[in-house]
Amino acid sequence: MTTAVDTKKLTMVQAVTDGMRVMMKEQENVIVLGEDVGQNGGVFRATDGLVAEFGEKRVIDTPLAESGIIGTSIGLAMNGFKPIAEMQFLGFIYPAFNQIMTHASRIRARTLGAFTVPMVIRAPFGAGVRAPEIHSDSVEALFTGMPGMKVVVPSNPYDAKGMLISAIEDPDPVLFLEPMRCYRSTKMDVPDGKYNVPLGKAARLQEGDDVTVFAYGAMIDVVMKAAKTAEEKGINCDVIDLRSLYPLDKEMIAESVQKTGRAVIVHEAPGTGGLGETIMSLINDTSFLYMKAPIERVTGFDTPVPMFALEDHYLPSAERVVQAIEKVTQF
Amino acid sequence: MEKLFPKLQIINENGEWNDETYRGEITEELTKELYTKMLRSRLFDRKGVNLQRQGRIGTYVPFEGQEASQIGSAMAMGEGDWMFPTYRDHAATMTFGHSLKTLFLYWKGRQEGCIPPEGKNIFPPAVPIASQLLHATGAAWAEKLKGTDRASIVYFGDGATSEGDFHEGLNFASVFNAPVIFFNQNNGFAISVPIEKQMKSKTIAQKAVAYEMEGVRLDGNDVFAVYFHTRTAVERARKGEGPTLIEAVTWRYGAHTTADDPSKYRNQDESTSRREMTDPILRLERFMKNENMWDEKWAADLQESLTAEIEAAVKEMEETPAPHYNDVFDHVFAENPWPIESQKKAYAHSRGDR
């Protein structure tokens, strides 16, 4: 039996807008705030049309101050609102780092649950769009390493809307990262109303028995290309879109590597202190005896993301991923 | 507060005298130099926008309309002083010594675009808003500690005054009496946010009061007002009399960047119609005509030679050989620690290079 659901073809950025719209309709206390989110609809148009629909009291252009945006959102969240705060780019979140680290992420713990901070921080991130300096940082690990924060990254329009709704409904602060390269790269059928894609769950994008390839966000596209090349060489990849970086989907990660016995982890963030290391230790904890080869990582380097004339060198390429896949299968 | 900080002007919109204090110093030579620098930067700016539209550089950040603010202030600085620009202050940095080729390279996504000419103390453009105010204060403080009479100038927009770094910069400069000029270009907008939504105060200059420093509000489209009042602030700084906050009230005609669409939040017809009143180059031209300094042939020759200079810079930019990927790795530390060295080797290996 199928239930008919109305859908629309949306890009990821449109799906994000739709997720906010659905929740703002449903809950009076959901508000959107940030730099240029009102009349301008956000520099990426993620909040396009919201001010016309919900008014300036709920879609708020703030002064240019990230620490101010996050700090006041904490107060708003502790006092009955559900703020969705937009950082214009993840690379501009640093002035707010203090507020997120010292307050947003630990008020529940500090007060044994007497105060909580149910807020969402949305931030576009990642390289590959020829943006100016500092706009392309992938510093998700700063936040996955921050006790008390959930960190999620959708890689397609359907997940973006469903995960954003889940993030808004989540009782704790969630950093919702939006890969800029995916904003307009594809359109997809997205249900009109409300639906949830749960946080904490990965998604299997392709079944295979030879090697598991883990990635998230903009790297999914790269990894899918690599998996196709690998297939032509007779290697079948189990491709896992992690989606939730904190907490990780321990079950799916273990289940997959116990089946394949091999793993390649791909992210564009720097290797040292990156999520790849956490995943390796998770595999060690859950599946050490199943492994047939050492785990390979293909990551960005321990360097600042270079200006765009060099960014293609910085970003993991499908070729580098294929080489890693071959290395683990030929071990 | 607005009354306490009147918008200082030397030449009005029609190019007529409003304040004759500096009459003796406003020579034909100085006027022509200022005019030349403004026209040079405008032609550069228009070229930047065109190159972006043709896909020959990446996103570009235009400044047309703000030439008087940037050039008047940069002209007030001396050899050995420090300059801390934002992403928009090419007119200031080219006046202070950056080559046009370097400026174009920056927008071509080249790291080389951050390197100043030998001996010029020009910081790379600050992309994170307001972060540079503290660097300027630190560099100025260093000069004071070293016992020189050198000063710093730092550029920022109206939006920047909301960031904590703005307040921390002013406070440190004030506490340590650092020789720094905080040069604000108030163009009324921070991307889409008009100043009335950015702050409740009517002027930016008045924020100086809280830090017990000099605050100056001036007509940022009057290049003489900018030049002479900045010079006064620099002289004060050199004498150990501390920092100054200057608010130059100006207007930018075009988009925030080439990735932005101002028609979403601003009536562009209004922006165009303001040109009559606000265009700093037009104002100087009117003044020169009034003072019999204008010469059609001189102006035409100037246009031609500046165009040729800019075309040559574009050519140089485009002929600059592609960077080597080792640039990604080799400048993060003085010496590569092992993780970077092994990543560099692995990358070369993955490409089949050695």
Ligand SMILES: Cc1ncc(C[n+]2csc(CCOP(=O)(O)OP(=O)(O)O)c2C)c(N)n1
């Ligand atoms: C810390 C930080 N937050 C956000 C941005 C994105 N951003 C770039 S320019 C800009 C507006 C700046 O306005 P203003 O300070 O008035 O300077 P203008 O660009 O008008 O010269 C914003 C929000 C940034 N570069 N840095």
